[in-house]
Amino acid sequence: MIEIKKLSKHYKMGEVTVKALDGVSLQVEQGETVVLLGPSGSGKTTLLNLVGALDRPTEGSIKFYETEITRYNRRQQFKFRRNKIGFIFQTFNLFPMLSALENVQYVANLGRMKNSRQKSIEALKAVGLEERIRHFPHQLSGGEQQRVAIARALVKEAPIILADEPTGELDFRTGKQILELLLRQQNNGTTVLLVTHNREIARITDRVIELHSGRIAEDGQPKNGKVSIEDLRW
């Protein structure tokens, strides 16, 4: 479904060039749940932004099936994001002047969903926020904002979910519920790329890709074995 070849993203900062990504190649099948693991600054968000067509690489390519999305113009990038990508941003990126429900429904409407209001309420219920749908972002805790961001990414039922540290702001119990919800997307054939810097959280799936300084250090089974959500501790 996703074929990444020799992907690089370099940022020129005055005299120095930061190699956020430096020759990354990998493939992801439809319905796979893949964890991207790596310390802060290893290039996880950069990679997610490129797969989500929010940015263009310095070198290399990303194919979605037969189409090279890295050659898309802005209009094509927008359509690709709208139709194919559910993005959970590390910093949430909620609209401050829209309520929780409006934030979710805005995205559902962009995707031209039928029954967008009902679907949005259901998505907020799924993340345990049915009693917060009229709240504005500033009236919500960090964890609640994160869950609105998750509902917003799931409501479109997009074929690819890109989740950037989706449990970063959540307490343990809520975090587990969210991870379970993300794992469950597999049942609809959804592909999930889940970013974390936490080696324990990485154990929820069969495939962990480890990034170090913009390069792939490992790609395979979690080192300490897979764990079920019930047994997960972090």
Ligand SMILES: Nc1ncnc2c1ncn2[C@@H]1O[C@H](COP(=O)(O)OP(=O)(O)O)[C@@H](O)[C@H]1O
């Ligand atoms: N827009 C940018 N301009 C300059 N440097 C950037 C930019 N985005 C990311 N970087 C740098 O690229 C590296 C990788 O960043 P990032 O992908 O955000 O890492 P991670 O998500 O793994 O913490 C970091 O050193 C970061 O400072």
Ligand SMILES: [Mg+2]
């Ligand atoms: Mg990041």
